[in-house]
Amino acid sequence: MADTEQSAVTVAVLGTGTMGEAVLAAVLAGGQPAERTLATARRPQRAAELTERHGVRVVTVREAAAADVVVLGVKPQQLDAVAAEVAGAVREGALLVSLLAGVTTARLAAAFPGAKVVRTVVNTPAVVGAGVTVLAAGAGAGEAELARTEELLAATGTVLRLPEGQLDAATGVSGSGPAFVFAVADALAEGGVGAGLPRAVALQLAAATVLGAGRLMVETGTHPALLREQVTSPAGTTAAGLRELDAQGMRAALVSAVMAAAKRSAELAG
Numbered sequence: 001m002a003d004t005e006q007s008a009v010t011v012a013v014l015g016t017g018t019m020g021e022a023v024l025a026a027v028l029a030g031g032q033p034a035e036r037t038l039a040t041a042r043r044p045q046r047a048a049e050l051t052e053r054h055g056v057r058v059v060t061v062r063e064a065a066a067a068d069v070v071v072l073g074v075k076p077q078q079l080d081a082v083a084a085e086v087a088g089a090v091r092e093g094a095l096l097v098s099l100l101a102g103v104t105t106a107r108l109a110a111a112f113p114g115a116k117v118v119r120t121v122v123n124t125p126a127v128v129g130a131g132v133t134v135l136a137a138g139a140g141a142g143e144a145e146l147a148r149t150e151e152l153l154a155a156t157g158t159v160l161r162l163p164e165g166q167l168d169a170a171t172g173v174s175g176s177g178p179a180f181v182f183a184v185a186d187a188l189a190e191g192g193v194g195a196g197l198p199r200a201v202a203l204q205l206a207a208a209t210v211l212g213a214g215r216l217m218v219e220t221g222t223h224p225a226l227l228r229e230q231v232t233s234p235a236g237t238t239a240a241g242l243r244e245l246d247a248q249g250m251r252a253a254l255v256s257a258v259m260a261a262a263k264r265s266a267e268l269a270g
């Protein structure tokens with residue numbers, strides 16, 4: 001999209017909660033002018049907060065639905081109520097970018113007739129520009145809508161296209177995945193406290209270790225099994241710790257967690 005064309009487009013985030021606000025910030029960081037960017041809020045205090053933080057106008061749900069690009073950020077369970085409220089307000093050919101876990105492009109297209117639908121899975125590290133977003137186009141959308149969505153979401157972090165059939169699985173790995181990694185970080189810190197560290201130090205070490213391990217994996221492109229081997233000295237500390245992880249089933253628990261999240265995503269299709 002050319003700069004002049006982009007600046008004429010109105011983008012609205014309908015349902016500006018945790019993910020909606022992260023995407024709102026990314027859209028603005030990507031160059032979308034604040035004066036052509038809208039958000040919704042159901043509480044006056046939240047509306048004031050969004051305007052103060054991002055300089056955007058907070059509008060009604062129906063006004064947001066009439067934008068050129070509508071980013072839908074409500075929960076899957078709230079979809080039907082919102083679709084009923086905005087019935088007829090969405091413009092023919094408008095781009096609808098869904099953040100909803102599990103909800104298929106077919107269901108979204110039926111809920112918002114005339115819209116061109118792109119379904120995405122964003123994750124919370126998008127707040128610091130370190131997210132990973134996957135996306136897929138619905139039947140009425142194509143290359144232009146995918147490219148425009150990639151451009152809008154570029155500041156969330158890495159953005160990649162996947163077949164829609166893989167989005168529930170991706171939700172298990174990257175959508176819910178940060179929660180699993182935070183659980184690991186929390187447990188690492190708890191172990192540090194158990195071994196005698198002050199809690200603040202243990203948390204600082206755990207967070208820096210998660211960040212560093214992630215960066216090492218991404219920046220070297222090395223398989224995690226090999227990186228794990230590089231940490232593990234014969235008869236050393238890591239070998240003793242890894243034996244405990246195996247004995248207590250950490251790997252199986254994480255595999256099951258991702259698969260359970262993917263299954264739940266498919267159930268949320270409705």
Ligand SMILES: NC(=O)C1=CN([C@@H]2O[C@H](COP(=O)(O)OP(=O)(O)OC[C@H]3O[C@@H](n4cnc5c(N)ncnc54)[C@H](OP(=O)(O)O)[C@@H]3O)[C@@H](O)[C@H]2O)C=CC1
Pocket residue numbers: 014015016017018019020040041042043061073074075076078081082099100101102121122123124175176
């Ligand atoms: N959080 C995450 O890590 C991820 C979330 N997602 C998906 O993102 C979406 C949003 O999740 P999240 O941001 O966590 O949820 P939040 O509850 O933080 O945000 C939902 C927002 O929708 C608003 N809302 C609800 N119902 C209506 C309505 N009828 N009219 C107008 N606004 C409404 C809520 O307003 P109010 O505050 O007033 O209730 C809230 O601002 C979900 O569909 C989720 O599946 C996907 C990947 C990751």
Ligand SMILES: O=C(O)[C@@H]1CCC=N1
Pocket residue numbers: 101171175176
């Ligand atoms: O828990 C959820 O349903 C949402 C979707 C992925 C992450 N959070």
